[in-house]
Amino acid sequence: MGHLQPRTAVPSSKEDSPPNLDADVIVLGAGISGLATAAELVKQGNKVIVLEARDRTGGRIDSRAIGPQDDKAVRVDMGASFVHGKYDNPIYDLTQELGITVHYTSPEGEIRILDADGQMGEDLANRLGFNVSHTFFDASRSFAQDHDPAPTDSLASYVFAKNSPLFDGLDQETERHENDPAASKPPNARWKAKALGRSFSGWTGADLEDVALRWWGFERDTIGPDGMVTSGRYHEVVDHLAGVVTSDVGQGEIRLQERVNRVRWNSSEDVVTVSTSPVDGGHSQTGSRDYLASNVICTLPLGVLQRQSPVFEPRLPPRKQRAIRSLGYGLLSKIAIRYDKAWWKESDKTSRQVDISYWLLVHI
Numbered sequence: 001m002g003h004l005q006p007r008t009a010v011p012s013s014k015e016d017s018p019p020n021l022d023a024d025v026i027v028l029g030a031g032i033s034g035l036a037t038a039a040e041l042v043k044q045g046n047k048v049i050v051l052e053a054r055d056r057t058g059g060r061i062d063s064r065a066i067g068p069q070d071d072k073a074v075r076v077d078m079g080a081s082f083v084h085g086k087y088d089n090p091i092y093d094l095t096q097e098l099g100i101t102v103h104y105t106s107p108e109g110e111i112r113i114l115d116a117d118g119q120m121g122e123d124l125a126n127r128l129g130f131n132v133s134h135t136f137f138d139a140s141r142s143f144a145q146d147h148d149p150a151p152t153d154s155l156a157s158y159v160f161a162k163n164s165p166l167f168d169g170l171d172q173e174t175e176r177h178e179n180d181p182a183a184s185k186p187p188n189a190r191w192k193a194k195a196l197g198r199s200f201s202g203w204t205g206a207d208l209e210d211v212a213l214r215w216w217g218f219e220r221d222t223i224g225p226d227g228m229v230t231s232g233r234y235h236e237v238v239d240h241l242a243g244v245v246t247s248d249v250g251q252g253e254i255r256l257q258e259r260v261n262r263v264r265w266n267s268s269e270d271v272v273t274v275s276t277s278p279v280d281g282g283h284s285q286t287g288s289r290d291y292l293a294s295n296v297i298c299t300l301p302l303g304v305l306q307r308q309s310p311v312f313e314p315r316l317p318p319r320k321q322r323a324i325r326s327l328g329y330g331l332l333s334k335i336a337i338r339y340d341k342a343w344w345k346e347s348d349k350t351s352r353q354v355d356i357s358y359w360l361l362v363h364i
């Protein structure tokens with residue numbers, strides 16, 4: 001919280017804390033942001049308490065076992081599964097330290113697309129796959145950075161424009177497709193490209209009409225390819241960080257099932273009081289508890305700050321309130337379906353090492 005000025009800096013050890021405080025720093029939220037922050041502070045000798053409303057750590061990182069809970073259980077990541085950028089990325093470094101394989105698909109990897117006619121011909125599938133990925137990850141990003149689009153221009157306005165690279169080479173493909181007596185007539189390839197392009201709202205987390213073209217590509221602060229963590233193992237990164245927080249050497253504590261309702265700063269004493277209520281089965285229970293600390297770091301998601309925010313006393317500075325109000329966010333959910341047998345043709349290419357098939361359901 002930027003407006004909370006610590007007495008000096010963050011105290012360097014527990015001896016520096018006034019005796020009646022519960023912690024040097026209270027961290028709100030035990031997602032990866034909160035745990036990474038807390039782990040770093042604990043390593044520097046601070047006494048830290050992490051307060052989390054759910055009955056588990058990890059927040060939007062959520063690895064689970066699905067199917068029969070025996071040795072046939074399949075582990076899946078219902079939250080994050082990709083590591084974006086390989087270089088100078090602390091998450092990638094942690095996966096390597098923990099022995100978690102991150103899988104990369106090669107650009108030449110096979111692309112299979114099934115539509116109402118069954119499996120789409122290889123040429124068309126590869127062309128569509130290339131066009132979609134090139135349009136989103138290269139062409140639109142270069143365009144955004146080179147052309148300074150208006151703030152109101154959406155990503156959709158570029159991706160679905162008549163001359164978009166999404167449709168490159170598709171007229172020939174459409175022709176070839178339509179000359180194939182075994183293939184059905186429309187929807188044609190341009191239409192299918194559009195449908196596949198729409199599926200990228202799963203990547204952006206919002207409809208492409210709601211994503212600003214102007215900033216597309218600026219969100220990255222890592223470089224290198226995106227890879228997928230071995231299915232169901234993302235939580236090991238979270239567990240590792242939680243382990244650092246609560247390890248014997250440090251002075252950290254993670255308190256689950258405690259919803260933060262109020263954060264109050266007493267400026268004369270320079271102490272922050274964080275009030276929580278117990279949570280059971282997702283519902284707040286009666287009773288409350290106060291924690292006292294010199295500093296609070298808030299890692300609660302934007303959606304919570306917009307719709308169910310703890311009360312901040314004094315109120316957050318106008319600049320922060322404006323930022324919270326004016327930023328948007330999307331909704332992203334995953335559905336995992338387990339089959340007894342892989343009915344789709346499995347890849348024989350060693351370059352495609354992803355150990356779970358990812359499907360995109362597209363409205364066709």
Ligand SMILES: Cc1cc2nc3c(=O)[nH]c(=O)nc-3n(C[C@H](O)[C@H](O)[C@H](O)COP(=O)(O)OP(=O)(O)OC[C@H]3O[C@@H](n4cnc5c(N)ncnc54)[C@H](O)[C@@H]3O)c2cc1C
Pocket residue numbers: 028029030031032033034051052053054057058059060061078079080081082083084258259260261299300301304310332333334
């Ligand atoms: C389905 C899905 C797929 C995704 N895929 C990817 C991906 O492949 N790669 C990628 O990099 N990112 C992905 N993301 C985004 C990524 O998961 C998040 O950016 C990241 O996990 C956010 O971490 P965080 O700690 O900032 O927030 P969160 O994980 O949301 O943690 C915040 C914590 O605060 C807690 N909390 C909320 N309110 C209170 C309160 N009042 N009191 C106490 N605690 C509270 C919450 O329970 C939560 O545990 C995906 C997200 C989703 C939903």
